[in-house]
Amino acid sequence: MNIDTKLSIHAALEAGSRAGIPQPSLNRLPQYHHYLAELNSKGISRVSCSLIGTDLNLVPVQVRKDLQYTGIVGKPKTGYSVPELIQAIESFLGWNNVNEAFLVGAGNLGTALLGHERFSNFGLSIVAAFDADPEKIGQWIHGKAVLPLEKLADLAQRMSIHLGIITAPAEFAQAIADEMVRGGIQALWNFAPVRLKVPAHIIVHNEDLYSSLASLSWKLARRYRVPIQQDGGFH
Amino acid sequence: MNIDTKLSIHAALEAGSRAGIPQPSLNRLPQYHHYLAELNSKGISRVSCSLIGTDLNLVPVQVRKDLQYTGIVGKPKTGYSVPELIQAIESFLGWNNVNEAFLVGAGNLGTALLGHERFSNFGLSIVAAFDADPEKIGQWIHGKAVLPLEKLADLAQRMSIHLGIITAPAEFAQAIADEMVRGGIQALWNFAPVRLKVPAHIIVHNEDLYSSLASLSWKLARRYRVPIQQDGGFH
DNA sequence: CTAGTATCGCTACGTGAATATCGATACGAA
DNA sequence: TTCGTATCGATATTCACGTAGCGATACTAG
Incomplete structure (x- = not known):
């Protein structure tokens, strides 16, 4: 039974990764791109996930996983090549074709x-x-x-x-x-x-x-509301 | 210092859940609001989740769950009161205060x-x-x-x-x-x-x-790409 | 040449959101 | 009044994303 479920989960994951990339990862890619372009203009040619992570407020693992979707591979200790990474993101996102x-x-x-x-x-x-x-x-x-x-x-x-x-x-x-x-x-x-x-x-x-705007105003309104009991707000 | 950044990351991630309403639900509320305002202007005073669902391309269960977060309660067979629902959403989102x-x-x-x-x-x-x-x-x-x-x-x-x-x-x-x-x-x-x-x-x-834009262009590019070999695309 | 260390890649786990299922309730028709 | 049905509310399952831990690899210092 649990073998079955494990298999199906695995299959789903495989299918997911093959067919697509998680939406949040897709949303982060342009940020990496922007950041990398900046590095590139400074003449920096290699970068590690940890560095990207600290600069972009993300944990390194997540950065690495996101970048993997573009198909690029990095080298341990060295990290990634900045130009290759930029190229990989652009081609992955289809930014080369107008x-x-x-x-x-x-x-x-x-x-x-x-x-x-x-x-x-x-x-x-x-x-x-x-x-x-x-x-x-x-x-x-x-x-x-x-x-x-x-x-x-x-x-x-x-x-x-x-x-x-x-x-x-x-x-x-x-x-x-x-x-x-x-x-x-x-x-x-x-x-x-x-x-x-x-x-x-x-x-x-x-x-x-x-x-x-709804998100924002709700969060803002919530701040000035009386302190809410986390779950006890009801009954 | 890095404690600060860790905290902010954490806060950003958990903001939705700790708050008590999922982010996606929060995002849908204005759509309900817009839709309900339209109904209201037509003089319709009661509405069911199924109706909202068919009109907004959502499954009824999801609508019901979203609306529950605003604190409103509906009556079986009858549905919800449109003006009350609008009021509930507005007050929940803090749209009454400027x-x-x-x-x-x-x-x-x-x-x-x-x-x-x-x-x-x-x-x-x-x-x-x-x-x-x-x-x-x-x-x-x-x-x-x-x-x-x-x-x-x-x-x-x-x-x-x-x-x-x-x-x-x-x-x-x-x-x-x-x-x-x-x-x-x-x-x-x-x-x-x-x-x-x-x-x-x-x-x-x-x-x-x-x-x-990245999302869009990726999905669009993907459509015209040849079926992808998972790993063979590069070098 | 060897040991240490930083970094990548892979697999497994946990949490939160979406979805399906079941019971409860109110209105309408016979 | 009683039965049928539409709808709400609550619970359980499924799925996706984020996170953690382990092993592998390459550079560097002694």
């Missing part, structure tokens, strides 16, 4: 993203913006044209755009997502605070500022 | 957040912006003054500001965080792609766009 993206919703947040030229370092290029507001259509924001929303699906198909960014208000997000899917877009980066309904093969990543 | 915040880094993203008036619905009020760039100091962005960074700590103390938002480039983030802590700020909302080192009692919430 992703062209469409953005919908040329409001404050959309404008900010359009102007964020550093995205190009990470394989992201926003090629055009879309909006439903006639006032905005025809404008140029940070060198990108604002086009009418109706043209999105057709253009996406002809230009083989794979990534869509939604920075429109929540009530329009679902309709926009539908249009994007219709245009053959494969992945959505959604900044609206809704859970989009899309076909199963579409990748959706939600970037919900209100969720984060 | 959090005043300082923002540092009046770039694209900072400007976007300053202009996002809907934050006021969620208990957040950004009262002033700060920057180190003399060009920006003295300007008014969306009705908020841009002040010199040196004044932050003193002002924060005098105005009892508890929340700091960092939208500056990564290389300045740590210094800014230090200033905020010096000014008595309790919680940081950090949009820079770095792990801040702060005393253990400070709440930090990282909003790392590059992490998200």
Whole structure:
């Protein structure tokens, strides 16, 4: 019995590692990348997990495990080669190939993203913006044209755009997502605070500022609340 | 000194569990809130977990469990009262009391957040912006003054500001965080792609766009990659 | 040349979150 | 009134991530 369970756990783990990488590890990789780029610019060519750990507030084991997912191997006592590590992370994350993206919703947040030229370092290029507001259509924001929303699906198909960014208000997000899917877009980066309904093969990543804000304000509010009994709050 | 860092790591990791509500649940609460507000505006007064689940793409059990954390109780067969539920979520998240915040880094993203008036619905009020760039100091962005960074700590103390938002480039983030802590700020909302080192009692919430982008581009790249040989990819 | 030590890689364990299952309760229909 | 059903609440199982410990390896000092 326990052999069975052990085996199945093992299989699950194997499958997990082969098919993917834990989400938290994936989230940490860009931080390693940023840190390593800094080291590299200082001319440091080798680095150990312990060093990364102390500088980034992580325990060395975790760093090592994360880096293993990229496929790189280090040498005992020596550590890792910084340039190789950077290269490994970039290639693992697909930052070598440029992703062209469409953005919908040329409001404050959309404008900010359009102007964020550093995205190009990470394989992201926003090629055009879309909006439903006639006032905005025809404008140029940070060198990108604002086009009418109706043209999105057709253009996406002809230009083989794979990534869509939604920075429109929540009530329009679902309709926009539908249009994007219709245009053959494969992945959505959604900044609206809704859970989009899309076909199963579409990748959706939600970037919900209100969720984060909820976390924060809850933790903050909690601090000034009367001291809570850990479990005894009830009955 | 390293005791401090250990503590902060520990605190960050355990914050969710010690608090009594899982982080993911906390993140979903604003979505329920948004959804319920919509129902409420339609005049619907009662709702069941199953309904919420189908509309939000979640399984009913999960919805029920999340809602339980707010302390509300439902009635079998009837479900929950929509207004009570909204009230419970708002009070649980601390959205009834206003959090005043300082923002540092009046770039694209900072400007976007300053202009996002809907934050006021969620208990957040950004009262002033700060920057180190003399060009920006003295300007008014969306009705908020841009002040010199040196004044932050003193002002924060005098105005009892508890929340700091960092939208500056990564290389300045740590210094800014230090200033905020010096000014008595309790919680940081950090949009820079770095792990801040702060005393253990400070709440930090990282909003790392590059992490998200990494997730996305990895998943997207993976789709077009040839089936992966686990170890053979390199050399 | 040998011993010591820092670091990597692997396996095993523990904890917390998601999910499934079971019993309890309230409303509606016969 | 009584039975059926939808829904809530509580408990148990499964799964994923983080953590710890062990052995292996390579550099360095004497």
